[in-house]
Amino acid sequence: MKHETIETNAGWLIVLVMIVISIGGLVEIIPLYFINNTVETVKVDGKDTIRPYTPLELRGRDIYMREGCYLCHSQMIRPFRDEDMRYGHYSLAAESQYDHPFQWGSKRTGPDLARVGGKYSNAWHFQHLMNPRSVVPESIMPNFPWLKEPLAYADIKERMRALKAVGVPYSETQAEYDANVKRFGKDVADKLNILKADDNLIAQATQGNYDGKPDDVSEADALIAYLQVLGTMVDFSKFEEGYFAEFR
Amino acid sequence: MSKDKTQKSVQTTGHSWDGDLQEYNNPLPRWWLWAFYATIVFAVVYWFLYPTLPIGRDYTKGIGNEITYTTADGKTVTTHWNTRALFLKEQEEARKRQAVYLEKLAKASYEDIAKDPELSAFVFSRAKVLFADNCAACHQRGGNGVLGEYPNLLDDSWLWGGTFADIQQTITNGRHGNMPAWKGQLSDQQIGDVVEYVLSLSGEPVDADRAARGKTVFMNNCAVCHGQDARGQKFLGSANLTDKIWTIAKVPQANSLDGKRNAVRQVVENGKRRTMPAWKGRLSDTEIKILTYYVHELGGGQ
Numbered sequence: 001m002k003h004e005t006i007e008t009n010a011g012w013l014i015v016l017v018m019i020v021i022s023i024g025g026l027v028e029i030i031p032l033y034f035i036n037n038t039v040e041t042v043k044v045d046g047k048d049t050i051r052p053y054t055p056l057e058l059r060g061r062d063i064y065m066r067e068g069c070y071l072c073h074s075q076m077i078r079p080f081r082d083e084d085m086r087y088g089h090y091s092l093a094a095e096s097q098y099d100h101p102f103q104w105g106s107k108r109t110g111p112d113l114a115r116v117g118g119k120y121s122n123a124w125h126f127q128h129l130m131n132p133r134s135v136v137p138e139s140i141m142p143n144f145p146w147l148k149e150p151l152a153y154a155d156i157k158e159r160m161r162a163l164k165a166v167g168v169p170y171s172e173t174q175a176e177y178d179a180n181v182k183r184f185g186k187d188v189a190d191k192l193n194i195l196k197a198d199d200n201l202i203a204q205a206t207q208g209n210y211d212g213k214p215d216d217v218s219e220a221d222a223l224i225a226y227l228q229v230l231g232t233m234v235d236f237s238k239f240e241e242g243y244f245a246e247f248r
Numbered sequence: 249m250s251k252d253k254t255q256k257s258v259q260t261t262g263h264s265w266d267g268d269l270q271e272y273n274n275p276l277p278r279w280w281l282w283a284f285y286a287t288i289v290f291a292v293v294y295w296f297l298y299p300t301l302p303i304g305r306d307y308t309k310g311i312g313n314e315i316t317y318t319t320a321d322g323k324t325v326t327t328h329w330n331t332r333a334l335f336l337k338e339q340e341e342a343r344k345r346q347a348v349y350l351e352k353l354a355k356a357s358y359e360d361i362a363k364d365p366e367l368s369a370f371v372f373s374r375a376k377v378l379f380a381d382n383c384a385a386c387h388q389r390g391g392n393g394v395l396g397e398y399p400n401l402l403d404d405s406w407l408w409g410g411t412f413a414d415i416q417q418t419i420t421n422g423r424h425g426n427m428p429a430w431k432g433q434l435s436d437q438q439i440g441d442v443v444e445y446v447l448s449l450s451g452e453p454v455d456a457d458r459a460a461r462g463k464t465v466f467m468n469n470c471a472v473c474h475g476q477d478a479r480g481q482k483f484l485g486s487a488n489l490t491d492k493i494w495t496i497a498k499v500p501q502a503n504s505l506d507g508k509r510n511a512v513r514q515v516v517e518n519g520k521r522r523t524m525p526a527w528k529g530r531l532s533d534t535e536i537k538i539l540t541y542y543v544h545e546l547g548g549g550q
């Protein structure tokens with residue numbers, strides 16, 4: 001093809017420019033799928049401690065995305081001293097391995113949430129979601145009063161199947177369940193069972209009592225369940241300080 | 249460009265738009281060209297020095313560019329250059345810079361800190377940052393708390409004890425406060441009576457007869473946690489009801505006696521569960537020590 005043909009034909013120009021530019025990205029991204037160290041091995045006593053979200057946490061994550069939390073909150077602690085002091089241990093690739101799409105974010109209007117799990121009580125989270133300024137006077141976060149509404153979870157099985165289709169190990173068959181028992185242990189494997197998703201979701205919401213009302217399943221239950229699990233799946237005291245540096 | 253001296257000698261690219269629009273085919277400026285070659289050389293050198301090229305399931309780790317760092321527990325590790333190792337190296341250097349204080353602090357008792365002005369100044373400046381990052385969300389930046397929800401740390405009233413050991417325990421392992429709901433357990437009449445009794449303990453001008461009846465209700469139901477003398481028990485975190493300091497009932501916000509009755513009734517009827525998270529694991533032992541000292545100093549600790 002002659003140079004002039006490309007330069008005088010907008011369609012060709014767009015297509016070929018896109019191909020040329022994408023090469024820069026692809027040579028950086030594609031090898032990561034093949035390199036063993038991309039996702040760190042995080043095993044304690046032979047079991048994976050990082051697990052996919054439970055049905056309730058998964059719905060909470062959906063609400064997190066629906067409300068656009070990622071626009072103001074990142075979930076990515078970089079290996080810098082100031083971030084370590086404020087937020088905790090730097091994030092691992094392994095900690096986002098079941099996130100589709102990941103919630104790393106790129107803007108911190110509010111604080112990073114990668115390790116917010118366990119930092120505040122459920123009651124605090126609920127009050128803070130309803131009216132952030134009642135606990136943090138200088139906050140500019142909006143109120144989310146509608147999170148008191150009941151949670152829609154009729155389609156929870158489909159949501160889990162969709163994630164399963166892109167590689168998240170939720171189980172449907174006995175063989176998949178057995179594989180999960182081996183990989184995560186029985187307690188976790190039970191929560192990843194698609195066939196029991198509704199029961200698991202209701203049980204976690206009522207037992208966890210995230211919104212202060214034990215009998216109902218609200219959107220706040222789901223969102224707080226999700227927030228409370230963020231960054232809590234790796235017990236860093238179980239690993240040598242330099243262990244995760246060997247993966248880079 | 250019209251006065252460009254190259255106009256005569258330089259060729260055009262040969263394209264012609266709209267009949268007369270042409271484009272010079274000038275050579276690239278020398279400085280630009282050399283800068284471009286320099287970036288290529290830089291990239292090649294970079295490939296050898298830093299982790300870059302993927303090979304199968306592994307990648308090149310970089311040559312002659314190792315990082316040696318010492319971990320917090322004293323192990324020396326040498327590894328190929330990467331940002332995580334670099335971070336650990338920075339952590340090590342920061343530890344060294346602060347070691348003069350931190351080593352002293354690790355060994356010092358709380359009394360020692362109080363006696364050493366330099367050390368307590370260090371503790372206070374660290375504590376303010378730690379408190380703002382971790383505690384202020386509930387207890388508020390000044391430590392005054394939120395009435396009904398999060399305890400005030402400025403007064404000298406302590407639910408779980410105000411000694412250094414108690415405060416350290418509270419921060420390390422967290423606390424679960426649970427005042428049960430009495431609605432349904434006690435009759436409306438009984439709740440009304442016990443409210444009168446509780447307010448009488450704070451010297452409110454209540455109905456003496458009802459308060460006397462309320463005392464019986466209190467002894468049979470409330471004293472288990474709050475104690476016979478209603479002074480609370482710190483191993484349960486139950487409140488002292490005799491000190492006129494209210495941690496859950498919004499009595500201070502009420503203007504009338506009936507308002508105060510209502511405030512106490514709310515708590516008796518509905519109960520209150522409160523959780524102080526555990527900070528072990530999230531904060532280091534030294535950081536907990538720093539915060540313990542700070543909180544103790546805030547509230548006239550015991």
